Amino acid sequence: MFAHDSEKESALRFSRYDENHLLSSISPHIIKLEDQIWPSVEHYFWWHVVKKQKFRDKILQSSALDVRKIGGVWYRSKIAGWKEKRRVLMTRALYTKVQMYPDIQKYLLATQDQLILETSLYDYYWGIGRDQRGYNTYGQIWMDIRKRLQASLA
Numbered sequence: 001m002f003a004h005d006s007e008k009e010s011a012l013r014f015s016r017y018d019e020n021h022l023l024s025s026i027s028p029h030i031i032k033l034e035d036q037i038w039p040s041v042e043h044y045f046w047w048h049v050v051k052k053q054k055f056r057d058k059i060l061q062s063s064a065l066d067v068r069k070i071g072g073v074w075y076r077s078k079i080a081g082w083k084e085k086r087r088v089l090m091t092r093a094l095y096t097k098v099q100m101y102p103d104i105q106k107y108l109l110a111t112q113d114q115l116i117l118e119t120s121l122y123d124y125y126w127g128i129g130r131d132q133r134g135y136n137t138y139g140q141i142w143m144d145i146r147k148r149l150q151a152s153l154a
Contacts, residue, residue: 007115008115008117008128008132010114010115011114011115011116011117012111012114012115012116012117013117013119014117014118014119015118015119015120015127016118016120016126016127016138017065017068017120019064019065022101022103022104022107022108023104023107023108023116023142025040025041025042025045025064025090025093025094025138026040026041026042026064026065026067027040027041027064028040028064029041029097029100029101029104031044031093031096031097031100032096032100033092033093033096038093039060039064040064040067041090041093041094041097042064042067042068043059043060043062043064043067044089044092044093045071045086045089045090045093046059046067046068046070046071046072047059047060047071048079048085048089049071049078049079049082049085049086049089050070050071050076050077050078050079051077051078051079052076052077055070055071055076058070059071086125087137087141090137090138090141091141091144091145094141094142094145095145095148098145098149105149108142108145108146108149109146109149109150109153111146115139115143116139116142116143116146117136117139118136118137118138118139120134125137126138127139
C-alpha cells in the first residue's frame with residue numbers, strides 16, 4: 001500500500017514545540033528582528049499574525065509554549081493574507097536565530113544533507129502529519145536555510 005521511505009527513516013526528527021531542541025521555534029533563544037527583541041521565534045511569528053493589539057500584548061507577556069494557544073485559535077482575527085505570509089515570517093525569524101547563535105548554526109550545518117522533519121501528527125502544513133504526507137514546511141525552511149549557509153561557506 002505505502003512504499004517504504006528510507007530517507008524519512010534516517011531523517012532528523014523533532015517537534016517545533018520541544019523547547020530543548022535547538023531548531024525548535026519555542027527554544028529559549030531571544031532574537032532581535034525589526035528593531036525589537038522577541039523572546040522566541042514563536043513570539044515573533046504569532047505577534048505578526050494576529051490582528052488585534054490586545055492579543056499582541058498578551059503574546060509578548062506569555063511563555064513560548066502558550067503563544068500558539070493565544071494566536072492560533074481559529075476564531076481569533078488574523079491579518080489579511082496571513083496564510084500567504086506565514087512561510088516568509090517563519091523563515092525570517094529562523095534565519096535571524098541561526099545568524100545570532102553560532103551553536104545553532106554549527107548544529108544545522110552538521111546535519112549536512114539530512115532530511116529535516118517536523119514531526120507534528122496534527123499539523124499538515126508545518127509538519128508531516130499523522131500519515132507522514134504533510135508539507136513539512138518547517139523542516140523545508142530549515143533545509144533552505146542550511147543550503148544558504150552551506151553556499152555562503154563554499
